[in-house]
Amino acid sequence: MPAHLDPRLLRAFVAVAEELHFTRAAARLYVAQQALSRDVRRLERELGAELFARTTRQVVLTPDGERLLPYARRALDAQDELLAAFGQARPLLVDLNSPGLDTGRRVLHRARELAPEHEIMARYESGLGHAAGEMLAGRLDASFGRYAGLDPVLRARLDHQLVRYEPMALLLPEEHPLAALSAVPLDALAGTTVYAGAGNPRTPEWTDLAHRLFDGRGIAVSPPAPLAVGDEEFQRLMAKTGHPVLAVVDFAALPGTVVRPLVDPVPLSPVSLVWRRGLGHPAFDALRRAAADLSAAEGWWRRPETGWIPDIDESVNSVHHGNFANRPTSRALRS
Structure with a gap:
């Protein structure tokens, strides 16, 4: 017998035991089905017992599974009670990167609707690269950004849920020749220089994407x-260099500037909800549920035929996308 059991493994077991269906249990836990199956197999190895009898048509509890279920429920109830006692003493701190970005702001607002009894507070760390360190230090609970752009050492200590493929754009001075276009083909940028945050230690994942x-x-x-x-300093430097700025379509234009989408192909910025592994807070489930519901309701997972993302993002996000893309939209968001 192991000296310790990871509560995540017990939670995976209980979800499957109650649903008797791996796909439904994975959707309930907001994890990929492959990850859920892996956790159940690991628990079976650690206990030295087969917990489920699986066929192509059904999943049923074995006698050992039936014996484990009440113990697992009591252990998880105790953990939830402990986390709630400590979580209620402080707010859930969620980084939205910048005040003008729409994705994180809307997820935060929806989470507050789902969990009005809990305090969920916004922070603005300007980039996932910096927010990752704050999360691992315990000064921040969750953030939004390009998870695949983080160092693998950081990714190993964090987890994520794909929220959106956000079309990318250019922020241009109104007098820039490309500002006259309704959309800017990538080929039109050949021979030009674009600002993408190089040198900003808070946003290395964005510069890497560029x-x-x-x-x-x-x-x-x-x-x-x-x-x-600050916006004033940013505008001053932008005017000084004359460089277009790589942005996303929801970026709020500054005075004297315009935002134009990029096309041919349509480059996409993969946005994930990111958190440190092992995070426990009574409002966290509401945050994940809000992200998944909005993704489904708004079609944020859909990618245009001419959409582009890096191969590494395709690989890292594919499991999460496959799990959440078919998740039904909540009734509250459909109404």
């Missing part, structure tokens, strides 16, 4: 620049 997008297209990423704090 390098992957522009590679082989004759588009340069502007060299590292001093970090501009």
Whole structure:
């Protein structure tokens, strides 16, 4: 017998035991079916017992599974009670990167509707690269951003849920020649330099995405620049260099600028809800549920035929996308 059992394994077992269906249990826990099956197999190995009898048509509890179920429920109830006691003493801290970005803001608002009894507070860390360190240090609970762009060492200590493939765009001065276009083909940027946060220690995942997008297209990423704090300083540096700025379509244009979507192909920024592994807070389930419901209701997982994402993002996100894409939309969001 193992000296310790990971509560996550017990939670996986209880979900399957109550649903008697791996797909439904995975949707209930907001995890990929493959990950759920892996956790159940690990629990069976650690206990040295077969917990489920599986066929192509049904899943049933074995006698050992029946014996474990009441113990597992009591253990999880005790854990939930402990987490709730400590979680209620502080708010859930969620980083939205920047005040003007729509995805995280809408998920946060929906989570507050789902869990009005809990305090969920916004933070603005400006980038997932910086927020990852804050999460691992316990100063932040969750954030939004490009999970695949993080260092693998960080990814190993974090988990994520794909929320949206967000179309990318350019922020341009109104007098820029490309500002006259309703959408900017990537080929039109050949020979130009685009600002993508190089040198900003808070957003290395964004600069990496730009390098992957522009590679082989004759588009340069502007060299590292001093970090501009505040809209006024950002506009001043933008006017000084004249470089277009890589952004997303929901980015709020600043005075004297316009936002134009990129096309041919349509580059997509994969946005995930990211949190440190083992996070326990009574409002966290509401945050994950809000993200999944909005993704389904708004079609945030859909990708245009000409959509582009890096291969590494395709690999990292494919399991999560496959699990959540078929999840039904909640009645509250359909009404």
